[in-house]
Amino acid sequence: MTAYILRRLLLMVPVAFLVTVGVFMLIHLSPGDPALIMLGEDRTPDAIATIHKQLGLDQPLYVQYLIWLGHIVHGDWGRSITTHEPVAQAITERLPATLELGSVALIWSLLVAIPLGTIAAVRRGSLTDQIATGITVAGVSIPNFFIGIVLIFVLSVTLRLFPFGGYVPLTTDPLESLRHVALPAIALGTAGAAINMRFTRSSMIEVLNLDYIRTARAKGASWRRVVFVHALKNALIPVVTIVGLQIGGIIEGAVVTETVFTWPGVGRLAVESIFNRDYTVIQGIVLIAAFSYMVANLLVDLVYGWLDPRISYS
Helix, strand or coil: CHHHHHHHHHHHHHHHHHHHHHHHHHHHHCCCCHHHHHHCCCCCHHHHHHHHHHHCCCCCHHHHHHHHHHHHHCCCCCECCCCCCEHHHHHHHHHHHHHHHHHHHHHHHHHHHHHHHHHHHHCCCCHHHHHHHHHHHHHHHCCHHHHHHHHHHHHHHHCCCCCCCCCCCCCCCHHHHHHHHHHHHHHHHHHHHHHHHHHHHHHHHHHHCCHHHHHHHHCCCCHHHHHHHHHHHHHHHHHHHHHHHHHHCHHHHHHHHHHHCCCCCHHHHHHHHHHCCCHHHHHHHHHHHHHHHHHHHHHHHHHHHHHCCCCCCC
């Protein structure tokens, strides 16, 4: 196990290098000039040239990349072009809000998906199965920003059950924090719940038709024990793969949701930085998102071994 983890960590190094190349090139080759945004109406050629020199944008692209990569290796993520705040500090301050939102959304999606997907598989073809399938299609089809707007209108504006927007740290007031995170978490986690429910249902149907399930039933095991002890654990392996991708995509998925609910997380910071052409902040956020995918994939592979002891890491 230890050797496998070390091998995977070493393989992450070339992947991380390619990620830095892709992130840097895509951002710097995209249209737009941060100097124009910083100068506003005072866009004289001399002023633009001065800003380019200050930011190092007058140098060849490969030189800019090597300088930036050297700073990244030494732990210096640079400073924001617009606020002059260290990028690492800006992301660190916003990261707890995004992690809280993503964690609650993921828990919500699993609490809905696994029970409903299991029931739909056990009662295949029944009215419950048809309702679950309809929920799956709706959850995947409806964009999360529309779900968020509906939740705000119904539960916040009309019924006044939940506050609209705002953020309360979990360490400050846990109950009030959950009230503020409830609506954005439901909006963010609905699509994930629909996908997880679909995979749980299809995987459970496949597992319930295997020979060892019939053997367990023939030996007198109760149907509840067969489903929840023997079948569900093996059926969750495909679901774990999807959940791993969802964990890695927390920052990416939170961009729209945080904007709709004015949630002060990394996703909203990314949107603000894109509009301001803040290269350094965008690069830092994309790197964090890419690294989170790599770590999530490693964790998924380790969970496989716990779910199915037959899986070997040799």
